[in-house]
Amino acid sequence: MPASATKSLRVAVLADSDTRWKWGALTAQRLAPAGAAVRLDGYLLRGRATPTPRQLTEVGVRADSLREVSAAEFLRAVREDPAAEPYDLLVLALVGGGVQAVLHGLRHTWQDAARRPVVVTGYVGVVYEKLTDGLLLRHGADLVLANSRQDAERFRAVYEGVGADAAAVTEVALPFLGGAPYTGAHEPYTVVFAAQPSVPESRRDxxxxxxxxxxxxxxxxxxxxxxxxxxKPGEHTTHIEELPYQKLARKLTLPPNLRLVYGHMGEVLDRTDLLVTVSSTAALEALHRRVPTAVLTDLGVRETLGNHHFTGSGCLASWDQLDAGHRPVPEEDWVARQGVAPGGEAAGPDACGEDSYAGAFEEAREKIAGLLGERGALPPLAPYYTPATAPGYLPGLLARHHLGPDGAPLPGAPAAGREPGAVRRTVRRAARGAYRHGVQRVAPVIRRMGEL
Structure with a gap:
């Protein structure tokens, strides 16, 4: 990396939910060279899952600036920033369709630019569904990050299988792993069930x-x-939650030793003796810290639940087993392939050491340094999907973000550089609240009526 680049790094992160903002912002920090001063500008893509101030506070990641934008507004911001200082790195922390739309938008935006930033994207956690679809929608970024050795191998196989360039696939680790390793039981012994918004889906389950x-x-x-x-009820994260556990719990009598908690997962893990989940990424956070972890089999081991990802982990267990005192013991080879405790370190006081963990991002840093050194000669972004290869699919994806088939903003797209007035802000909040009300209250009623 040029000497000037090691002194400062200007980064923009575009995210569409609280969990993706956390992944994107922490990834940006992990990718910065040692000693670099990072200026982080956050952009929240306007939509159903735009995080609330409470959710942003809970994530705990600070940005030098943070604002809500449409795709068109983001494209204008990265090309015509008022500071007149170009970004070095863009991190797209979006659902696959959003990544694809922005990649095409950036290609159009930078068509006459002499230089452009390095573009990075990836996944916020375990990839257990829509592998091919999601990967091809992310193709075209300079780096497509894989959170483990296993994911990197799968990603390359998908790209090579369709004849797409797989050079962008880069192995890293989840950026939010860390914390003190588990050293023994707490007082009182604490069991944590990590709930997920959409898994399982049915009220019965x-x-x-x-x-x-x-x-x-x-x-x-x-x-x-x-x-x-x-x-909390009324908020959305990466996935829609139609039946919040809070709502179900209100109808039951909870024992005095059971509590509902929010907050940062890392802080909860500080006092956890057994982490229980269906398939949450929290399982990997716990395994990284050597916290005993159970992935439930009560509802089956199924692709729709995502717990099939943990076959071979040694963590699969049922509530009956846990009630009887069972504590799963993870398989070390499986854990190492998941990017957890990189290098396959044995459990011990240094198993979660930052030095070994930081090394998981070194390849990505080196790639970015090389690209920044050549940024004046970087080729245009080249997504796998084009109007020629996917004429029945791509235009619809782009149109959802008010972009035309060539990536140019469509007439009537939200104007950039203009903060919405009080009336527009009020209407947006009301519309978002109405949508969430429909998802969490009206839709389940209609579904139950249909089942009568």
Whole structure:
């Protein structure tokens, strides 16, 4: 990397939910060279999952600037920033369709530019569904980050299988792993169930898991049992949550040793003795810190639940087993392939050491340094999907973000550089609230009526 680049790095992160903002912002920090001063500008893509101030505070990642934008507004911001200082790095922390739209928009925006930033994208956690679809939608970025050795191998196989360039695939690790390693039981012994917004989906399955959590708390009155929730009613995260556990819990009598908690997952893990989940990425956070971790089999081991990803991990278990005192022991080879405790370190006081963890991002840093050194000669972004290769698919993806088939903003796209007035802000908040009300209250009622 040029000497000037090691002194400062100007980064923009575009995210569409609280979890993706966390992934994008922390990834940007991990990718910065040692000693570099990073200016981080955050852009929140306007949509159903735009994070609330509370969610942003809970994520705990600070940005030098943060504002809500449409895709068209973001494209204008990265080309015509008022500071007149170009970005070095753009991190696209979006759902696949959003990444594809922005890649085409950036290609159009930079068609006459003498130089452009390095563009990075990836996944916020475990990739257990829509692997091919999601990867091809991310193709075209300079770096497509894979959170583990296993993911890197799968990503390259998909790209090579369709004849796409796989050179962008770069192995890293999840950027939010870390914290003190588990050293033994706390007082009181604490069991944490990490809830997920959309897994499982049905009322019956969610009610079953809640009832089993309550039963576990009653069977072990000396334990503290925590239901770790991602969002409060009315908020959305990466996935839609139609039946919040809070709503189900209101109709039940909870034992005194069971509590509903929010907050940063890392802080909850500081006091956890057993992490229980269906398939949450929290399992990888716990495994990285050597916290005993159980991935539930009660509802089956199925692709729709995502717990099939943990086959071979040694972590699969049922509530019956956990009630009886079972504590799963992870398979070290499986853990190492997931980018957890990089290098396959054995459990111990240095198993979660920052030095070994930081090394997981070194290849990506070196690639970015090389690209920044050549940024004046970087070729145009070249996504796999084009109007010629996917004429029945791509235009619709772009249109959702008010972009035409060539990536240019369509007439009527939201204007950039202009903050919305009070009336527009009020209308947006009302519309977003109405949408969330429809998802969490109206839709389930209609679905139940349809099942009669």
């Amino acid at each position: 969610r009610a079953y898991l809640l009832e089993r959590l309550i039963r576990h708390a009653r069977l072990h009155p000396g334990r503290e049992v925590l239901l770790k929730l991602r969002s």
